[in-house]
Amino acid sequence: MAQRRGQRGGPRGRGNRRNRSDGPGGPGGQRAVVEDKAPRSPVALPAQATVGELAEILEMTNVDTIKALMRLGVMATVNETVEFEVAAKVAASFEIGVLKPKDREESAAAVKVGMDEEMTDDNSVTRPPVITVLGHVDHGKTTLLDAIRGAKVVDSEAGGITQSIGAYQVDKNGQRLTFIDTPGHAAFTQMRASGAQVTDIAVLVIAADDGVMPQTLEAIDHAKAANVPIIVAINKMDSPGADLDRANAQLAEHEIIVESYGGDTVAVPVSALKGDGIDDLLESLLLVAEIQELKANPDRAGIGVVIESHMDKTRGAVASVLVRSGTVRTGDNVVAGTFRGRIKSMMDGFGNVVKEAGPSTPIEVLGLNGIPAAGDQFDVVKNDREGRDLVNTRERLASKRKDQRAATTMAEVMRRVQQSGAKELLVVIKTGSHGSIDAVQRAVEQVSNDEVQVRVLSASSGAINEADILLASASDAMVMGFETSVEAGARRQADAEGIAIRTYDIIYNLIDEVEDAARGLLEPERKEVVLGHANVLEVFQHGKREQIAGVRVTDGLLKRSGRMRVIRKGDVVFDGAITSMRHLKDSVRELTNNFEGGLMIDGFHEYQEGDLLEGYEVQVTRR
Structure with missing residues (x-):
């Protein structure tokens, strides 16, 4: 047994290292040391992590990690949180490089789907447009949606009409359109206020017998603020008091110029009650969507926006989600706002279970550990740990935004x-x-x-x-x-x-x-002011790479807070910030005329005797 244990190198620890060090180079040779300290690849550190999580990422014991923190003057237990800057220093003490990850809050769900990365992605495909219907109360928004749904319902086996989740998908000539059924423009803007640009096209409903009303004006303002195309549906054309010209003229007064008046806004006369003009409206929507070239990549991890959510007594948290890009599948780990979970089930509006949902598809999701707010981002993540990190990041950023918004000056x-x-x-x-x-x-x-x-x-x-x-x-x-x-x-x-x-x-x-x-908002004027000049009299080596320039000021003065140009034979060879300025042994803020001292310029280590240094500062003045 003893011989077998010796051949295996014995228990892990000193004995193992001592046995492995025997060989070429003799006992304690360098080969084993090199093997033990093989370079580690850089690791990605989160913005915040507990000491235990940091130890796991660095593949170190909790004790070694706590000792490294103590050497840095940080007293923390295993469950206490440390910031990225401190964690990076701990990693550096173990000679491990770090990568600073970007905050995941920049999820594409907060951006309109016509975003550049989707447009240029080779895997992107055309996706259905997402349409919101806005307008004055009693002008027929709900009746219009009912007419659209009743006339052109997608077959339930092919995705279905989502009657119970606040969004509806219809089919026109083999092309799909997604309608969001919001209670009004306030909810439309609330989603924008949450950072989610959900809508691709806004349909403005105006009653032909009533014309432009106060809530119509508010709907126009909200649609313009969202910077989305507007299509006007002039409803109730079957009404005895319908006056198309008056409605168009009133729209023109508010900078909505329809095509018949020489503008570029599409206006479609409809009768939601009789179903007249519905086909023309859908064709106009498809035409505008085609011009926008709406695309998304169905092969990426799913991202989306929460439309609404509620707590069901039997099913738990239920969230209605509009998938913006990628594909969401049953079993995916997801984060919605500051809540996370694993998708237990996804359903369409008929209550039929669906296994996956692609871009611009509305779904109902079960499995979250809470109720997200309308407009919250919805992201598919790799695993539960990544989900926790994303939730922590969002909570931290939300707290920071709240602090920043406290001032209303x-x-x-x-x-x-x-x-x-x-x-x-x-x-x-x-x-x-x-x-x-x-x-x-x-x-x-x-x-x-x-x-x-x-x-x-x-x-x-x-x-x-x-x-x-x-x-x-x-x-x-x-x-x-x-x-x-x-x-x-x-x-x-x-x-x-x-x-x-x-x-x-x-x-x-x-x-x-x-x-x-x-x-x-104007860019301030920036003006360079030359402060003084100095000659390099001698060059001193500082460490392996850095150099210190021994100088004498010939005119003006040099400021520690300013910048410095290195001029050699009339040419500027470097321009940078001053990192150190000394007179004799004292660190000083400035050197005046005829004074001697030493200085270092950030990133420059190639001084030569006779170099001319020109100190200057940039003065910024408001226009």
């Missing part, structure tokens, strides 16, 4: 707009009287110039209400009131969403505020 609003890189200032306007709407809107829009556009999302009369805040929240706009008040509920919602509300009694003050905000 105009400066905070402008900071968010600037971070988005937009050159467009979006405004929601409310006035105390109907007669002042046009005057205020024109005055605000005239602030636009070649570099910054001021766009009015909505202009109406009355007190500022919660619907105005919702529209502003979905579009990162600011709300401006002229000679009007703010409802208490709107004020509370604005504080929660971080939306700035400004009210004015003098129109010139309103215009001045808009002009000031527009100026804030």
Whole structure:
């Protein structure tokens, strides 16, 4: 037994290493050391991880990982969480490279399906358009959807009409269209406010006998803010008071110019009650969808958007999901918002079980551990661990966004707009009287110039209400009131969403505020100011690669906070930031004329005696 144990190398530990070290090179030779320290491939670390999870990723024991943290001055137990920066230092102490993963919150479900990666993907195929029906109450939205469903229902065995999950799929000439049955434009915008651009086409329903009404105007504003094509369905053409020309003229007053008036908006006269014009409407929708070239890759992991959800007493959490791209299958591990689970079952609107669902397909999903909100992202993940990481990331980012939105000052609003890189200032306007709407809107829009556009999302009369805040929240706009008040509920919602509300009694003050905000979106002027020059007198080696330049300032001064050009024989050979500046043994912030010192420039290690150093700084001024 002893001999056999010796041949196997004995128990793991020192004996094993000592036996393996015998051989060429003698006892303790270098070959075994090289084998024990074979280079590890870099590992991906999450933004946050417990000490135990970090040890598992690094393939180290919990004790070794805790010791490494203690050497870094971090006292943490196995179940405590450490940030990426600390975990990276622990990995470096074990000579393991790390890869910083991107936050998974950038899921494609938050982007309109016409996204570039889908358009350029070789595996992408044409997908059905997703259509939302909007309009004034009692103008026939539900009747129109019923007429569409009743006339052109997809056969149940081929995917079915999804009557019970808030979305419907119909067939026209072998091509499918997906309709989302939302209760109104508020729900439409609520999904946008949650970060989900669900709709490809908006159908605006107007009653021919009633014309454009207040909720019609709100629906127009919300559809325009979503930046999706609008098709007008002029309903109730069978009504005795139907007046097509009046409806078209009223639309033109609100910048919806139909084709018969020389515009580019498709308008289709229909009678939802009699079923007239339904075929023409579906053909128009297919034509607009064809122009958009909507595509998705069915072979990737499924991503989608939650339409609605509820808790069923017998089935548990039930979520209605619209698949945006990829394919979702029964048994997949999924994350919806901040909830996760494994799909136990998927059903169509008839209650029939389906095994998989492709792009633009609405499904009902069972198996989540909670109820996600409408507009939440839905992602298929590889395993339960990846699902936990994604949920943790979303919770952390949601908390961060909440903290950032706590401030409702105009400066905070402008900071968010600037971070988005937009050159467009979006405004929601409310006035105390109907007669002042046009005057205020024109005055605000005239602030636009070649570099910054001021766009009015909505202009109406009355007190500022919660619907105005919702529209502003979905579009990162600011709300401006002229000679009007703010409802208490709107004020509370604005504080929660971080939306700035400004009210004015003098129109010139309103215009001045808009002009000031527009100026804030202009790129600031950047000007280089030369501070001084210095000659390199001597070069000192610092470590294996770095060098220190011993210099004398010949004119002006050099600032530690500035930048430096290295000029050799009249040519600039390097330009970078100053990482260290010393006079004698002291670290200093600047070196003035005739002073000597040593300095290091970030990334440059090839100084030569006689080099000329030019110190400068970039001054940024607001335009």
